[in-house]
Amino acid sequence: MTAPKKVVLAYSGGLDTSVILKWLEVEYGCEVVTFTADLGQGEELEPARKKAEMLGVKPENIFIEDVREEFVRDFVFPMFRANAVYEGLYLLGTSIARPLISKRLVEIAAETGADAVAHGATGKGNDQVRFELSAYALNPEIKVIAPWREWDLSSRTRLIEFAEAHQIPIAKDKRGEAPFSVDANLLHTSSEGKVLEDPGKMAPDYVYQRTEDPLGGPDEPEYIEIGFEKGDAVSINGEAMSPATVLTRLNEHGKRHGIGRLDFVENRFVGMKSRGIYETPGGTILLEAHRGIEQITLDSGAGHLKDSLMPRYAELIYNGFWFSPEREMLQAAIDKSQEHVTGTVKLMLYKGFCRTVARWSDHSLYSEAHVTFEEDAGAYDQKDAEGFIRLNALRLKLIATRNQRVKG
Incomplete structure (x- = not known):
């Protein structure tokens, strides 16, 4: 590959992507543009700006954007209209964030005149596929750099040695081996690796970050009402909210009651099995509620066909084909089915469980x-x-x- 002149890097400000930033400059002698997305991961992002500036990135080449509303409105909600779950259980929290990040990488490349984009995904995981398929679908001429597939910094020790050699600050908690890796956004938290690699051992309690222990939750159930319009949640307990606000509020309800925990061994697209601990409190409530309102507003023929399409739709998202014509075709069919999915669902939240207890709609087919x-x-x-x-x-x-x- 011809050496790139300017690269847009998906940048978190952490050790790995900071090393990647410097490695790109050293390896290719190129200019680096950083993009940091606020997807609702719950972290302060200004330190990423300061870190990038300290590493020599020009202020005009540092992009930090709050994309929470776009994430939920244009990616999470369309997916939930399909009731999409991968292999029957996983709510695709990591998968659905990647096409948005890739979209902005390609757009920023066009805005800044960059000829390449780069990501920090490893060569063993699904994310490399998702980032790159999305990038190529949006710009077939773009170059994609995946340092983990190219460099020889194959261990934490080598990364730290490289960081020290290039004056990259290293947080104290990054000098030792992390007990597990975490990916987070507004929809979910994903924990994998290290102490979680043996599927025959229970996950330690400290792995769970977004949900309280279900057994220690409130002793009285909580009831909430979610309003829907054309398949999308628009209100909670009668209060109208934006998409990101709806999911944020549902996360709060779900966290309190320990809803949305999943210990899952999945089949990665690259061929291996992987064990992960997922926490999707708001998404679990939203899925139950959406199913609840569809029960009275969706015709059986349309509903059964939609359910038969769902596994294929979920697989496309998991495998990185969000921007494929087949996903868009399925989305058109799914969105057509949602024209009358409008109404209100009442749910009971209690010690890890979420259950529909009532539903009503002016568009109801129930007689x-x-x-x-x-x-x-x-x-x-x-x-x-x-x-x-x-x-x-x-x-x-x-x-x-x-x-x-x-x-x-």
């Missing part, structure tokens, strides 16, 4: 007149069921007759 055990005033003629059953039984009877004849 008490048809399902009542009392007199239905002619809304449903039970005799009609006989012909319905006979028609559906016809092929089964023909098969049974054939089988008896063949056996005889």
Whole structure:
């Protein structure tokens, strides 16, 4: 690859990406632009600016942006309209953040005249795939640099030696081996590696950062109401809120009751299995609520088709194909299904559990007149069921007759 002249780096301000910043300058002799996204990870981002300036990045080449609203509105909410879960359990908290970061890397590259982007994902994980597929989908000419696949800084000791040699400050807690790695955003916290690598051992209590111990939660259940419009949550307990505010508030409710913990061994796109501890308090509540409002507003045919599409949709996000035509095609079908998914859901939160207890909507398809055990005033003629059953039984009877004849 031709050496890049200017690179936009996805920069957190931590040890790894600070080393990458300096390594890019040393290895390629290029100018570096940093991009730090506030995705709701709960960390102060100004230190990243100061760190980048200290490492020689020009002030005009430091981009720090609050993208929480865009993240929830344009990525999280569309995904939740699909009720997307990977391998039946994982709510895709890390996966859904990567296309937004890649989008901004490519946009900033265009704005600053950079000819390459860089990320800090390792060569064993899924994130390298997600970052790079998204970048190429948005700019087929962009160069992507993945230092972990190129350099020889293959251990924590080598990283620290490089940092010391280039006067990169190292926090005291970074000199030893971290007990596990963490990725966080407004949707979830993901913890992997080290003490979590053996799936046969329970995760230590200190791993959990976003949720309280469910068993130590309030002894009384809490009830909340979530309002929806066209599949998206727009209010909590009658108070209208922006997308990011809705998720932030649901995280607070979920944290208090220990909702959204997941100990999961997943199949990575790159081929190996990986064990992770995920905490998705607000997302777990949101998924339950969305399912609840769909129960009364979504036609069975549309709902069953949508459920059959969901695993493929979730897999596309997990594997890094957010900007693919097939994901966009599925999204169009999913969004069409949400035209009448409007109403309110009441949920009970209690000691790690979240359960729908009531739901209502002006768009409801639920008809008490048809399902009542009392007199239905002619809304449903039970005799009609006989012909319905006979028609559906016809092929089964023909098969049974054939089988008896063949056996005889």
